Amino acid sequence: MAVITQRPMVRHLRSGPTAYVQRMRRGKVVNEGVGLSFWFRPMISSISELPIDERELPLMFRSWTNDFQEVAVQATITYRIVEPAIAAGRIDFGIDTTLGSWTGTPLEQLGGLLRELAQQHAVGVLANMSLSEVLATGITDLRQAISSGLSTDDRIAETGIEIVGTRVVAVRPEADVEKALQTPIREQLQQEADRSTYERRATAVQQERAISENELQNQIELARREEELVAQQGANEKKRIADAAAASRVKTEAEADNTLVRGTAKAAAMLELGKAEAETEQLKVEAVDGVGETVLLALAAKDLAQNVPEIGTLVIAPDMIASLLAKFATGETESIPAAAAAEPRARA
Numbered sequence: 001m002a003v004i005t006q007r008p009m010v011r012h013l014r015s016g017p018t019a020y021v022q023r024m025r026r027g028k029v030v031n032e033g034v035g036l037s038f039w040f041r042p043m044i045s046s047i048s049e050l051p052i053d054e055r056e057l058p059l060m061f062r063s064w065t066n067d068f069q070e071v072a073v074q075a076t077i078t079y080r081i082v083e084p085a086i087a088a089g090r091i092d093f094g095i096d097t098t099l100g101s102w103t104g105t106p107l108e109q110l111g112g113l114l115r116e117l118a119q120q121h122a123v124g125v126l127a128n129m130s131l132s133e134v135l136a137t138g139i140t141d142l143r144q145a146i147s148s149g150l151s152t153d154d155r156i157a158e159t160g161i162e163i164v165g166t167r168v169v170a171v172r173p174e175a176d177v178e179k180a181l182q183t184p185i186r187e188q189l190q191q192e193a194d195r196s197t198y199e200r201r202a203t204a205v206q207q208e209r210a211i212s213e214n215e216l217q218n219q220i221e222l223a224r225r226e227e228e229l230v231a232q233q234g235a236n237e238k239k240r241i242a243d244a245a246a247a248s249r250v251k252t253e254a255e256a257d258n259t260l261v262r263g264t265a266k267a268a269a270m271l272e273l274g275k276a277e278a279e280t281e282q283l284k285v286e287a288v289d290g291v292g293e294t295v296l297l298a299l300a301a302k303d304l305a306q307n308v309p310e311i312g313t314l315v316i317a318p319d320m321i322a323s324l325l326a327k328f329a330t331g332e333t334e335s336i337p338a339a340a341a342a343e344p345r346a347r348a
Helices: 084-090 106-126 131-151 154-159 175-288 293-307 318-330 336-347
Strands: 003-006 011-014 019-025 028-034 037-040 045-051 055-064 070-081 161-173
Touching: 019 037, 019 084, 045 084, 055 106, 070 106, 070 131, 084 154, 106 131, 106 154, 106 161, 131 161, 154 161, 161 175
Parallel strands: none
Antiparallel strands: 003 011, 011 037, 019 028, 019 045, 055 070, 070 161
16 A cells, blocks of 8 residues: 655655556546655545556355256456556545545455456356266366456456456365265275275285195105105115125125135145144054064153153152062063053152
8 A cells, every 4th residue: 555654734655566546636637657656735636546466356156057056166366457547437446645545445346346247157157067067177167258258348348457367276066965976986986995905815815825835835845855865865774784784794705715714724734734643653653563562662651751741759669669570570561551651640
């Protein structure tokens, strides 16, 4: 708004860069323009101030479709005053020369005009559409209808207003109708969610079955390998035992062969020794053959002396000498060596 400074008898007005100011004196325009600053006498001056910047006008109204369903329309209209001199002659933008504020409500009057015109064009569009069509394409159709209707309206053009843009934010039915319309979609979404849940569960069951089958196959494979391992261990143990038995048999046969060889050699040696002893005895017998008894006795005494144990003390009793002499006298000399051999053993 304009800033007014008071002085005695006169006052000073200073407007902003987006405000158009028009001062009239005695019914004639003496000052007009944007961002003016001037002195004036309040008793003979009439001042109007119009904003020339873009303004946002929110729009909210209800209407009916051709299938008797009520809908709420929420939109926004952007406008600006392009002919402030014309607008000042159509709408009262006069300000208080003391406070600098509007004496009336020009923006509300202008907003009411735009609301009524926009609602008129929107209602005409909604009346020819069903609720499903409004919800499907209503936002685009309403925006085009409101924008074209306001832009071509003669009253708006005569007021010096330009429609910069139109936005339709939402078109919504009543709460219970909206809930009823949402129910099939919600049910469909719920069915999709349930189907996804079932598919996920089925997939999980298949994966669990695959995991169980894989574990079972692993167990079967482990059992088969364990069986092969046990069989291989048994074969290895059997082979080890067979090798040990074969080695023991070879060792036993070798020892038996060695024992047989040694026995054969020993028997052959004993046979040769026996033959040698027999030949020696034969030679001895042949050597003494035809020798007299005296020589035989001497040889017997010699053999006796070689074979009897060592005699530390020899005691010859008189009766023994007498017995020997009696035998010599009677000719019983054959028993002398035996008696002579027995007596020393008895004495010893």
